[in-house]
Structures are given as C-alpha cells and as structure tokens.
Amino acid sequence: MLAGSGVACVQADECTPGEFEARSEHLRQNGFVPVVQHARFGEMRRWGPIVQVNGGRDSYGPGVLGGADTDSLLAEIGYTPAEIATLRSTRAVSSEDTAPYSG
Structure with missing residues (x-):
C-alpha cells in the first residue's frame, strides 16, 4: 500500500530491529551500518541513523569505552597528572579495560 503510493518503506516485522539491521543488504549498500574498528x-558493524538530517553527522565511529575521556576531562577542569593518578590508585575514577575481547 505505501510502496505502491510512492512512499519509501520496508517490511520490518519479521525480525527484531537489530536482526533487520544486521541482515539488510539495502542498509549496507546505503552506508547505514558501517564497519568500524x-x-x-x-x-x-555500527548501526547509524536511518534518517539523515542536513547538517547531521555523516560518519560514525565505534562506541567509546567507559572512562575513555576521564583523564582529559579531569585535566581540563584543573586536576594535575599527580592528582589524577591518585584518583585512579584510590579507585575514585576508573576506565574500562582496553584488552581485546576474547569471548
């Protein structure tokens, strides 16, 4: 009904949204599920938005690990490297392990 009226659409009721995004050749061909490191x-693969708005991001990187920006943010608000090291050694702040997943 919609497609026949010229409205762009897809049938997405046969699987979950994640399964649809993982299997859709249309999404891959149009760059909506780019490969990231x-x-x-x-x-x-990283799911990107299906709709892009003028002025929005047109590239998508990988998700960041928890705490990846902690040191730079603390430095930006005035903490010294020694103070940041103390916060880490006392476990007041932490970051996710960057070791590759071996699951």
Whole structure:
C-alpha cells in the first residue's frame, strides 16, 4: 500500500530491529551500518541513523569505552597528572579495560 503510493518503506516485522539491521543488504549498500574498528571488539558493524538530517553527522565511529575521556576531562577542569593518578590508585575514577575481547 505505501510502496505502491510512492512512499519509501520496508517490511520490518519479521525480525527484531537489530536482526533487520544486521541482515539488510539495502542498509549496507546505503552506508547505514558501517564497519568500524572498536578498541575491544575489533571490526564490527555500527548501526547509524536511518534518517539523515542536513547538517547531521555523516560518519560514525565505534562506541567509546567507559572512562575513555576521564583523564582529559579531569585535566581540563584543573586536576594535575599527580592528582589524577591518585584518583585512579584510590579507585575514585576508573576506565574500562582496553584488552581485546576474547569471548
């Protein structure tokens, strides 16, 4: 009904949204599920938005690990490297392990 009226659409009721995005050749061909390099999981597909708005991002990197920006943010608000080291050694702040996933 919609497609016959010239409205772009897909049938997505046969699987979950994640399964649809993983299997859809249309999404791959149009760059909506780009391959990215993740710090822990290596090469993987990243779901991007299906609708792009003028002025929006047109490229998508991997998700960041928890705490990846902690040191730079603390430095930006005035913490010294020694103070940041103390916060880490006392476990007041932490970051995810960057070791590759071996699951």
